[in-house]
Amino acid sequence: MSELRDFVMPSLGADMDAGTLLEWRVKPGDRVSKGDIVAVIETDKAAVEIECFMTGAVERLIAEKGTKISVGTPMMQVRVEGDTSAKPVGQQVLQPTPTPVVAKEVAPPTPTPAATIEAGGVRASPAAKRRARALNVSLATLKGSGQDGAITIEDVEKAGRAPRRDMRGAIAALMERSKREIPHYYLAHDIDMTNALAWLEALNERVDVSERMIPAALFLKAVAVAARAVTAMNGSYAGDRFEPSANVHLGVAVSLREGGLLVPAIHDVDKKTPREVMSALSDVVERARRGMLRGSELTDATLTVTNLGEAGADTVYGVIFPPQVAIVGLGRVTERPAAVEGKVAVRSFVTATVAADHRASDGHLGARFLAAIERALQAPEAL
Amino acid sequence: MNDLRRIIVEAIADVAPEIEGSALSDDAPLRDQVDLDSMDWLRVIVKVHERTGVNIPERDYRKLVTLSAFVTYLQGAQKTES
Numbered sequence: 001m002s003e004l005r006d007f008v009m010p011s012l013g014a015d016m017d018a019g020t021l022l023e024w025r026v027k028p029g030d031r032v033s034k035g036d037i038v039a040v041i042e043t044d045k046a047a048v049e050i051e052c053f054m055t056g057a058v059e060r061l062i063a064e065k066g067t068k069i070s071v072g073t074p075m076m077q078v079r080v081e082g083d084t085s086a087k088p089v090g091q092q093v094l095q096p097t098p099t100p101v102v103a104k105e106v107a108p109p110t111p112t113p114a115a116t117i118e119a120g121g122v123r124a125s126p127a128a129k130r131r132a133r134a135l136n137v138s139l140a141t142l143k144g145s146g147q148d149g150a151i152t153i154e155d156v157e158k159a160g161r162a163p164r165r166d167m168r169g170a171i172a173a174l175m176e177r178s179k180r181e182i183p184h185y186y187l188a189h190d191i192d193m194t195n196a197l198a199w200l201e202a203l204n205e206r207v208d209v210s211e212r213m214i215p216a217a218l219f220l221k222a223v224a225v226a227a228r229a230v231t232a233m234n235g236s237y238a239g240d241r242f243e244p245s246a247n248v249h250l251g252v253a254v255s256l257r258e259g260g261l262l263v264p265a266i267h268d269v270d271k272k273t274p275r276e277v278m279s280a281l282s283d284v285v286e287r288a289r290r291g292m293l294r295g296s297e298l299t300d301a302t303l304t305v306t307n308l309g310e311a312g313a314d315t316v317y318g319v320i321f322p323p324q325v326a327i328v329g330l331g332r333v334t335e336r337p338a339a340v341e342g343k344v345a346v347r348s349f350v351t352a353t354v355a356a357d358h359r360a361s362d363g364h365l366g367a368r369f370l371a372a373i374e375r376a377l378q379a380p381e382a383l
Numbered sequence: 384m385n386d387l388r389r390i391i392v393e394a395i396a397d398v399a400p401e402i403e404g405s406a407l408s409d410d411a412p413l414r415d416q417v418d419l420d421s422m423d424w425l426r427v428i429v430k431v432h433e434r435t436g437v438n439i440p441e442r443d444y445r446k447l448v449t450l451s452a453f454v455t456y457l458q459g460a461q462k463t464e465s
Contacts, residue, residue: 214421282422285422311420
């Protein structure tokens with residue numbers, strides 16, 4: 001039993017009304033499964049890889065490359081086999097979350113699809129093209145000031161420096177909503193990192209440079225382990241109730257060099273080894289900065305972590321990303337005097353914080369959550 | 384010397400394209416001139432390793448404060464290895 005169904009332009013946030021098809025990744029006759037990347041679309045500010053939400057065979061591509069397609073408009077037809085009693089296509093992934101998604105607005109345009117568009121007659125020197133790739137500036141959006149309208153390096157750099165109003169606006173709207181709707185409570189806890197860092201350094205000594213791990217990978221895994229133990233921090237709050245999530249998809253705040261931030265999700269962090277977390281983190285940071293994230297990464301985080309790293313402040317209290325119910329903040333690791341077995345010793349500490357939704361949990365659970373993160377970090381070899 | 388400097392500057396510019404390589408000062412702390420987090424820094428170290436073969440252990444990161452200190456470190460490491 002099979003049925004022909006429409007694959008429609010998905011919405012990657014409440015305020016997205018259309019996207020431009022940059023590229024098909026499938027052709028008629030191809031087998032597709034749920035989660036396969038089928039196309040790349042560009043929204044106002046971001047290029048996003050769109051995942052399929054059904055399994056079957058591509059029957060026909062409807063949308064043409066380069067055209068703007070409204071949300072909900074059929075893009076292709078898929079012959080779906082087996083159980084066809086499921087929800088009508090388009091409903092499942094189209095509204096993964098009722099919230100505006102900050103990430104989809106804030107990603108810079110990707111250089112790769114831009115390059116194909118630019119092949120169609122944009123005049124720019126090789127140097128300007130290189131600079132544009134480096135700065136994530138799409139040449140197609142620039143007006144050249146050089147000879148015969150050619151785009152110069154200066155044009156590219158000017159565009160690279162321009163403030164991203166849309167990104168600021170998206171962050172503003174989401175954070176404003178968070179602070180208006182979510183009663184945050186805040187807890188902080190200093191965690192002794194001396195042993196974990198020594199373990200990490202010894203590990204990094206043994207492996208190739210390209211295999212080294214940074215403390216962030218350990219932090220993320222520890223947070224995921226804690227989220228499994230204290231489930232009230234991991235999930236979403238919608239329709240006046242908290243829904244815990246069965247998966248631990250950690251949103252990772254990635255600051256962009258030109259300002260603003262993206263919060264892509266790393267999936268199933270609790271099931272990954274620290275090394276797998278490290279390579280996922282490295283991959284997602286790289287793609288966030290290039291502006292090539294997947295639709296699901298922008299919509300399905302269940303808990304967010306903001307890690308200021310070495311150059312940051314000692315303590316950070318985050319603002320929850322609705323509809324999530326908590327955000328973990330990790331400051332920089334510093335050496336501090338500590339009482340150890342009756343003596344003062346110098347140890348490495350990180351201050352871990354949680355900002356949590358008081359509608360979903362109480363401070364007692366928040367404290368248990370931080371204690372679980374601490375416990376996990378005391379036994380890094382078990383992570 | 385100039386080759387090593389160029390390799391380091393290229394590695395940094397790869398990771399932080401907004402900087403102008405020529406604008407980096409040799410003697411001011413790199414951290415004050417370029418915004419590099421630990422992931423960025425690791426990518427710089429990996430790129431320098433690819434180009435020079437020098438494997439910089441983490442405990443030596445603190446010796447790489449300025450561009451000139453970084454160059455001196457790599458010169459020393461290459462001498463020891465050869």
